[in-house]
Amino acid sequence: MALFNRYLIFFFLISTQLFAQKKAFEVVPLGVKGGIDETNLSAYLLAPKNTTDFICLDAGTINAGIEKAIANNTFTVSADEVLRKYIKGYLISHAHLDHVSGLIIGSPADSSKTVYATKDCMQMMEKHYFNGDTWANFGDEGPGFQIKKYHFQTLAFGEETKLTNTTMTVKAFQLSHVNPFESTAFLIKNEENVVLYLGDTGPDEIEKSNDLRLLWQAVAPLIKEKKLKGIFIEVSFPNEQPDNALYGHLTPSHLMKELTKLEEFAGKGSLQDLKIIVTHRKPPTKNIQKIKEQLKKENVLGVDLIFPEQGKRFDL
Template identity: 50%
Template sequence: MFKKILPAIIFFSVYACNSWAQETDKGFTVIPLGVKGGDDESNLSSYMIAPKGSDKYVCLDAGTINAGIQKAIDLKSLKGISEEIQRRQIKGYLISHGHLDHLAGLIINSPADTAKNIYGLPSVLNILRDKYFTWDAWANFANEGEKPQLKKYTYFPLLEGNTYPLEGTDMNVKAFELSHGNPYKSTAFLIGHNDSYALYLGDTGADEIEKSDKLAKLWQNIAPLITAGQLKAIFLEVSFPNEQPDKLLFGHLKPKLFFNELSKLEALTNEKAFKKVSFIITHVKPPQKTAEIVKRQLISGKPKDLKLIFPEQGKCLTIN
């Protein structure tokens, strides 16, 4: 039964890239370079995003780079040689938090990369500066921290609530703090292009578990964009199945908490506008058997008109 419903949901607003790429100048192309929440180092959180029809992307998190581009080439979502695509088409990286599964691909592939910005909250950029690009852990390819500084990457701090252009692209970004195992911080990035928006959340727990109001504040900020029909998609993590005890969530969501947060967001908008938003499920944790349970619980627990997308590595999505 689920198999029948799912393609209908997907084709409602997220199309295969190639056939629809020239349709309008609204919306985004997303190429998932990594979609999982652990274990498989060749498939960890990382999403290339560009305005539809453009090849000037940024990377939302960078857990996996090269293996994901490779897969995207195999699936004909990208054309060319992997290293060249990283060098030429990824114009910058937006890092949600300092955990390795969100930035290992950036570090490992840095020697072959070209000069670009790394965007993040100051506290997140400090982790890159003080824990990774240190010469102890890896050569310092950035412009701050341990000397010598190779200055290939430029840290670009995002102050909460301000909008910044993403250099080399036609997009801008606004950052919001998230709680990921309070007091550890993660980030949501609101990506804008003309009057289209996509919202990417890094790892986050539910407000009630985190004893936080970060998601409540984020929902308040972005609800008007949903009501206006401008926010097209929200990337949100669901790491564990419902059976995971709350005290073992470690700053992550499970389907029950995911739906609970969504109903809070919906209450700030209206039903008609809300059901036009696509929810892209990220960071489901292995093993495969558990991941299947998460997917089942999301599909069976969802309100009828809610659009859920389960991204696959290398498989291009168009968000309208």
């Protein structure tokens, strides 16, 4: 009987561990770089595991990224089907072109869906892009003739919003991207699992801001509860970039300083093996590689650094 109980406890522990490691989300990077490569700019498809109900996190490159994913056998359907049927909507962190150009250019071929952004970001897109002059207004708000293909939905900071045609919700948090200009972090939730995606942001000490500190305080409980599956966060420049030329971005050293602050809220050792998806590395190639090397060298927190590749699926 004692032996039986030991086996029972053993199998219980194993099954518990496997359950804890169960993947909750699928990610398909459509674009992973910052900078000048217009075929590979920030855009990440995120869906609950074993579904095709993707939300697109930023939209710098869409079509070229879908074609790359098809070439990698990540998708086995046409690019048109991925664009029109798999992508259920777009979460736009800020209105810089390297985060929205794929959405703009792809809009004539796209299907009806929702574009989510905060008030300032949405107003910039309506004023400068979907305005009837620079580009046709494919939305249902803003100037000029409204084609009404896209529903423009404004997100209020800190409020949970249902992502239409998915089982996911989103909560927006303010970021500083060359203070006083805004960017956005999105906390995406499906059932009890969450992912955090940050648009472009500089470190608090350079931005003279508390935005990252407030964000870390908000997500620390999710780390303690083992609900946070990963953090997408940018590192645009290697450490050699001077602070006065960061332009609202992070370096490896600044990222690790910020993650150390997060660990202070979540508890010592709490970030061990937490997946950190490194986004927005800027060319040239030598800098992209240098960022990777510097992050690995400075990773005293033991986070699981992920360097996404365009068109290659991974799970969280």
